[in-house]
Amino acid sequence: MTELKEAHLLGFVQHGVNSHATGMWRNKTDKVGYHFSRPDYWQHMARTMERGLFDAMFIADELAPYTTHEGSSDATVKYAVQCPTHEPSTIVPIIAAATKHLGIGVTLSTMFVHPYPMSRLLSSLDHLSEGRLAWNIVSSYSKSEWEAYGYEDMMPREERYDRMEEYVDVCYQLWDSWDPDAVIANKESGVYADPSKVKLVDHNGKYFKCRGRHFCEPSPQGRPVLWQAGSSGRGRDFAAKHAEAIFAVHPSVERMREYTTDLNERIVHEFRRPSGSVKFIYGIQTVVAETRSEAQDKYERIKACIPLEGALAWMSGHFGLDFSKMDLDAHVQNLEVPGIQGLFDSVIYAKDPLGKIPVTVKEAALIYAQGMGMPVLVGTAEDIADQMELFMDEGGADGFMLAATYTPGCFEEFVDLVVPELQRRKRYRTAYKGKTLRENLLSGTVSR
Numbered sequence: 001m002t003e004l005k006e007a008h009l010l011g012f013v014q015h016g017v018n019s020h021a022t023g024m025w026r027n028k029t030d031k032v033g034y035h036f037s038r039p040d041y042w043q044h045m046a047r048t049m050e051r052g053l054f055d056a057m058f059i060a061d062e063l064a065p066y067t068t069h070e071g072s073s074d075a076t077v078k079y080a081v082q083c084p085t086h087e088p089s090t091i092v093p094i095i096a097a098a099t100k101h102l103g104i105g106v107t108l109s110t111m112f113v114h115p116y117p118m119s120r121l122l123s124s125l126d127h128l129s130e131g132r133l134a135w136n137i138v139s140s141y142s143k144s145e146w147e148a149y150g151y152e153d154m155m156p157r158e159e160r161y162d163r164m165e166e167y168v169d170v171c172y173q174l175w176d177s178w179d180p181d182a183v184i185a186n187k188e189s190g191v192y193a194d195p196s197k198v199k200l201v202d203h204n205g206k207y208f209k210c211r212g213r214h215f216c217e218p219s220p221q222g223r224p225v226l227w228q229a230g231s232s233g234r235g236r237d238f239a240a241k242h243a244e245a246i247f248a249v250h251p252s253v254e255r256m257r258e259y260t261t262d263l264n265e266r267i268v269h270e271f272r273r274p275s276g277s278v279k280f281i282y283g284i285q286t287v288v289a290e291t292r293s294e295a296q297d298k299y300e301r302i303k304a305c306i307p308l309e310g311a312l313a314w315m316s317g318h319f320g321l322d323f324s325k326m327d328l329d330a331h332v333q334n335l336e337v338p339g340i341q342g343l344f345d346s347v348i349y350a351k352d353p354l355g356k357i358p359v360t361v362k363e364a365a366l367i368y369a370q371g372m373g374m375p376v377l378v379g380t381a382e383d384i385a386d387q388m389e390l391f392m393d394e395g396g397a398d399g400f401m402l403a404a405t406y407t408p409g410c411f412e413e414f415v416d417l418v419v420p421e422l423q424r425r426k427r428y429r430t431a432y433k434g435k436t437l438r439e440n441l442l443s444g445t446v447s448r
């Protein structure tokens, strides 16, 4: 009997007109009959993901339009490069009310908010979703975010991680400060909660001071499920220490395997956490149809939506380098970038797992603009399931974040075509097993 992993699935989107595929808003199948800023769009998308038994919707975010390209946000605004993007936590209750099981992972930056209101917001959302909340912990990698919040310079990466360590420590103290039996709610005696079971948090650290009791009673999950996607050395350590699910983008199965091995080493040996207690979720983009040629046609229509200048603006924004200053035919050098280091790898290794085949600036922009350098799986449900099985068995993936192309159609097609195929192969659940997101996400192998 072989132990097989069942895939976990997340739908990767943004609360904006466009998610992670540049120019997709102009695809003729995008948001037909919907507007991204309205509840019915989110409710429909959430119900579709729940129909497909996804673990969660994953809502990415940044705090301001990118300004790296030509030192301006003009191209970002002009081509809808992750812009406009509305505030992500506002849609959590809307999604929660439309679903019963689907988790909701929300990206919220630690950088410009004190941990006290952050932990309160997250506890409140975990209550309102009845234990289905995850927090993607980020620290604002883009200079535009810092400028929008009134800073001239970004904090260096190392210090951002030092600060984030202390940040989550304060959140932990607050979330853990109410004993599970602190609430008595005895109407006769009039005692709602036992103060001896609600600790006063008194934190006096390098970056934060906090003296007070957590303002929320314990939420169904106690703490939201913690997600992280840092992939520099410090980012990997942070993820290995704190995350319950780790996200990464790697263009090939070899790079996935390398990342899984490195992170597992850190999780088990450096941070002494049980092997298998953290889920590895890799980004993929899928274009599925009944036939290969139909899928290929759809893919060509997707690629035709990408404006080169918008692609350059997006890549410049994510990596913090102005690619407009470089010759389009110059080769992209493998260097340390101020922005998202982990995603830069997906450009460098886009054509070859060893990074030996150089990638030009133009190629890099067009690859990146499709979906951040994720593997794009184009074909029938069987073709796509074959690749997903390979990534699980050879790459160490526990699951996938499916980057949106046109919405909600790409998720409807995946749910209708690929989910049954994965179930037929016993690589996907046929019902939700847990009540909370943590229970669903941390479950996962079957015997065959």
Ligand SMILES: Cc1cc2nc3c(=O)[nH]c(=O)nc-3n(C[C@H](O)[C@H](O)[C@H](O)COP(=O)(O)O)c2cc1C
Pocket: 059, 060, 061, 062, 107, 109, 137, 138, 139, 140, 141, 157, 228, 229, 230, 231, 232, 233, 234, 235, 236, 247, 248, 249, 283, 339, 340, 341, 342, 343
């Ligand atoms: C798949 C993936 C998704 C990410 N999504 C976001 C996001 O929505 N918002 C954000 O501010 N950072 C996001 N990031 C950036 C990281 O979480 C992290 O802050 C950034 O990568 C800088 O850390 P690093 O240099 O250690 O990678 C993402 C990174 C990856 C790999």
